[in-house]
Amino acid sequence: MQQAAAPGAQPESWNDGPWLVADIGGTNARMAWVGAEGAAVSCVRTLPVAAYATPADAIQAYLATLAAEQGAAWRAPRRAAIAVATAVAGDEVAFTNSHWRFSRTGLQAQLGLESLQVLNDFEALALSLPRLGAGQLRAHGALPQAAGTLAVIGPGTGLGVAGVTQTRHGWLALPGEGGHATLAPADDFESELLRHVRGEFPHVSAERLLSGIGMPTLYRGVAGVLGVAPAELTTEAIVQAGLAGTDAACSRTVDQFCALLGSFAGSVALTLGARGGVYIGGGIVPRLGERFFTSQFRARFEAKGRFEPYLAAIPTALITDTLAALTGAALAIEQRDA
Known part of the structure; x- marks a missing residue:
């Protein structure tokens, strides 16, 4: 876990961790921890949506478990990004296939975050494509190359479709329906x-x-x-x-x-x-x-x-x-x- 900067050190960048990331569907909420920029996701837990009244309750339960595990090394997350299995528009987010709903600004305040990003789940999946390796894929012949424009199609409960394209500023997700x-x-x-x-x-x-x-x-x-x-x-x-x-x-x-x-x-x-x-x-x-x-x-x-x-x-x-x-x-x- 990243430690606080020593006196005289450069100030933390926008992207310094730790961060909270989550992927929330109608049945389960997967949550994970990123200790610092470039670190792999870790401490993955799957929580049943039905067991919690709100997303904040589930996230706080997850963070409480991590705090107990990490002890003196614990630092609360500064930023979070949450992928949700529903359309994202405006401050209010309501799930189609569960009782959960939340205010983006309200959740950010409840969790004490400097920033909170809420993405459609397939927008998040599209952003994962450039970093997927051979061990995470099974290809028809040659593996895809992380260059240009990529697409993802996901038959699950519904059918998600999204893309991601490479720009000089990084990878830009192309969410849609x-x-x-x-x-x-x-x-x-x-x-x-x-x-x-x-x-x-x-x-x-x-x-x-x-x-x-x-x-x-x-x-x-x-x-x-x-x-x-x-x-x-x-x-x-x-x-x-x-x-x-x-x-x-x-x-x-x-x-x-x-x-x-x-x-x-x-x-x-x-x-x-x-x-x-x-x-x-x-x-x-x-x-x-x-x-x-x-x-x-x-x-x-x-x-x-x-x-x-x-x-x-x-x-x-x-x-x-x-x-x-x-x-x-x-x-x-x-x-x-x-």
Whole structure:
């Protein structure tokens, strides 16, 4: 832990630690500690959102535990960056999938921080991309390069999309709501699939099918095209049966998920000009294991007609590190006013 400056030493810079970083979803809040600029995140803890009335309560419980562990070396954090699984606009932050809400200025005052940055969770994940190493990724062939523009797509509960681009001042995150872009079919089967899904939803976004909440919808659409009666299955049950090969509609759903994700990822790469690489995050794809890497994902990623050579040169990789967003939050602090 960094010690206080000695008399006559240079004043601390804006980026001197310690810092608090957090990644808060609807179910869990992951928190971590950064002792000083450039240090790795450490002391990671996962706290259940349901166990605390407010984010401040959870953060203060985490800090109290650290203070007890560190004893005389303890210093309260000066700055914090929090990634949240919701849109960020204005002072008030309300979570879509939990009871938590907070005021950004109020939370900063409660925690006694000099600065508090609040980022969308995929903005933080995008900022982590330049620092991800081989041990945190599994690539289709060559690893992405931390240069130019990078994109990340994350099928989890929903579907997050973001980018990050290199500038002379550092890495600039490009947050957005790309998961709600209209999903396009690439063949006759998918055209018929989307026709079935439009019977439930007038607008079929990528998130409607390529997410945890969307997998059952995708399964019902696939069953409709195959002419079989769909069962009432959860996403977990669909993935399990699909990987085991015990249900033809579930198996086709898993394959269709990978193919549609590849097409969508290719469209994101073209839209952002993400020639440095496209990363897949979120919790669903890691559960598919080898099936993802033997699927049509990569072929469909490249299948963009005249721009196939452009996409063939763009590497794609699966993020295997579930704590990557914490690293991105730390980079947000480092780059503040840099």
